[in-house]
Amino acid sequence: MPNATWGDPEPRADEAYSPALLRQLLQQMMGQFTASGVCIALFDESTGQMVIRMHIRARGTNSAPAHTGTEPERINIASRRTTIQLNPAPTITGGLRHPSQPLEKLDIVPVHNSDLFPVGALYPIDHDMIGYAWRTGEAYIMRQEDYIAMFQPGQAMPLQAEATPTWYLVAPILEPTIQNDGQNRRWTTDTLGVVVLYQIAPGAGFQQKQRSEAISFSERIALYLQNDRLRRSQDRTLDYIRRLQQISTAFPTSVKLANLVEDIYHFTGSVVDVSSMLLTLYDRDMDRIYDVFAIADGKRVEGLPAHSVVKEDRPQWWHIAQVEQHRVLLNLSDQEPGKYEELLTGVWGDQRNAKSFLFLPMKMFTRVIGSLSLTSMHADAYRPEEILVLETMVQIITVSIENAKLYDKVRRSLHEAKQREETLAAMNSALQIVSSVLNVGELLHNLVEFAAKLVNAQLSTFFQISTDGKELIAEAVYAPTSRPKDWTELSTDAAKHKDLIEMIRLPFIGSILEGLVGEPFFYLDHSTIQDLAQASAEGGGIFLRETGTQQMLMIPVRYQTELTGILAIHTLGQSRFFHPKEVGMLMAICAQAGSAIRNAQLFEEIQEANAQLQYMDKLKDEFIVTASHELRTPLSAIQGYSSLLQRQHARTTPQQILRFATKISEATQQLSALVVNMTEASQLGTLDKNLQTGPVKLSTAAEVARDILSANIEQQITLRIPPDLWILCDPLRLRQVISNLFDNAAKYSPPGSHIELEANATRLSRLELPEDQLDPEQSDMDIVLVRVRDEGDGIDEEDQQKIFEKFVRASRSLTTPVRGTGLGLYICRRYIEAMGGKLWLEQSAPGAGSIFSFYLPHIDAPAETGESDEST
């Protein structure tokens, strides 16, 4: 079958009769009529003329065999006789010069480049011998002389150089009469062709009666031709069906439209003549029309579909394809030009000069999904049976396209379902991560990171509502690609940069946020963000500006009805609205995070309380150990002396009794002081919480301490404090510390010596602290340095550390046989540290006395002096 070449159609496939059959028939006829040669002309629809299709001659009758051009074929006629039984009856041969010439000996050569009846020669009706037989529909015998006489003088005559026939027998091939149902039929279809038999040998001729024989023989030829034609048409139909099956089974396994249109194109070309073709599809979902494939005058139009159009741009196409849904078949030469202009122009060029046009809508039930348009440069190129084939093809591809679409849809929805499943799984695991973390910081970091990754955001922040509810404080930032890099660092090492992150603050009370947090979520546009940055504390403004936050999706996070904070998804550089599905997922996570944060907070509180308890427990153990050691001495004294008084009461002098009683009394005092100190110590665990710090005037506190103590000691206390020196601390604790230092100094100093308290304001950086009191993390600040100097024995170097470490040994390490309570310095140090200062032994040498020093934060005097003076 043809063909891949467009615009250059070969002769119509169904008109090319089998040459083998033709030759066989002609050969037989030649034998029957003992003719020298025979040719057959058949009607050609495309030209409307008779065309010589075959011309053969008995061997030897041609003086110039070279003219055959090809190797002469030898055909064994005898072997063919069994299959061809056109006329089994013996031929009437009376009067012939070569009667009953045996068929076996008949040697045939095809005649090709003959001047006489050349193959391919055209004969219009009534022209020449063939045209005459065509018109009359009757057979006739003619001599050469009569034939020549037919030509008028001056008219070109066929040259007969190679061989000149003497007689001709011309017979039309009439269509079998069974087809003639008496209706009006065009006469041209009645005569399928014309057979011309001729004699070359002089003397040989035809008889009149052979005319009817020739008619009946040609009728048989007609039958055979029709048979052959039917068989071919059947073959072709089978071939179509096979090819259509191929097309239909190709889908939806190969759903690519490109492959589909290639198949359509090849198939269509094999069925009909196509010079141009256009495949147009209509997408119902998008309501757009696409020209997906086009052949313009044999050449493929590249780059399709270039663009889509709406139906309003193709009103004619829409009307015919979608509304009327019928095919259009036109012989364009008959139509008024421009009637189908829209269909005939477009991406496939201007087709208005084509001769035939076929438009086939592609229907799926009542919906039309597209159309196939064809044009040919031949008139009547599309005949009903071929249109039927094309319509079948169009139906198949329609179903295929629909299938492919459905297949695609199913695949897409499967893909979506899978994606959804994956997202859910990811969400689930994230929720688990969020929920299983009991560290608030880690949890929030997980939250912002996951939220950002989920919606492909470059930056996300969690703002927690401050304890006073006035501000939103950033607690976690996720900024993997942020510029400047500083922000990225914040998110990669969150724990380290906690302080920096917490500097990112947004106003809440009184800001636009306060009014919006009632919403499940909301967006902040660029101008709102700018306003917020303007109103926020420095860190928040810098953060929003430097990150280039253009828009923010804000999702309030709640625990029950209480607002915990807000998750912010930043959009950098440009505005972006998130898909409802994405927002939904984020909200689900935030809902989970709300309770998770609460849990983590509770857990941390419990942990803190637990640690506190453990610390208290440890402290209690220390108390017990301390008590057992410290209580031993006074208890031993009390028990020892009281038992001595009991046992020796008869022998003791009044002086002895007094001395023993004094010992008991002293031990009792020591015991009670010990109990007081231990009570103090037992409260150290909750010291930080119980402090009531405020501005305290140092001189006032020192004077009170001095006045309380000076009655009970034999040393003189001197205060050297600049006026109006204020300290930020708890006034009660400060006084206790000063009293304790005075008390210690008095205990270890000889009677009548001096104890001096000296204070001055300075900077922390100017102090020379002992190594163990240095705190590299402590930033410089204004402080008040207080020094208490005595003139006592001093403290041995090896004991100088111990006096602060274990309160048990504080007193025991002192060489001087004065019993203190033991807990004093330890407690003093704890008090001072809790108030933001340090306490240390500045100097101590045996015999040179000791200096105990401490510092506390210095503050300016309150505006209204006296107000903050402590009352006790």
Next chain:
Amino acid sequence: MLVVDDDPIIRDMMVDMLDFEGYSIRTARNGPEALEMLRGDEDYLVFLDLMMPGMSGKEVCTLLEAEPTLRRRHVIILMSAMDRPDEDTALRVDATILKPFTVNDLLEVVGPYVE
């Protein structure tokens, strides 16, 4: 008799208690002082506080054992319920007195060694 204790209250009290019974008492404030005194005199009985700064009662005991001239002294340990002298079994002591104690407790322990 020698009382070794870093606590003056305890030292004074021991002296007062034993003085009534007619015993001759000396005191030492710490281990080295005690060893020095023991080397010079023939004190028969030593009351030794276990918990002392510097040289502990245990160390004093070990040194007494090490010096042949001092080995034959009787040692009575003064200790509180929290102290644990028995952790080192090598320690040879004749008796122990738990603080706090009465004068009767003291005399009861001393009794066997003074006759």
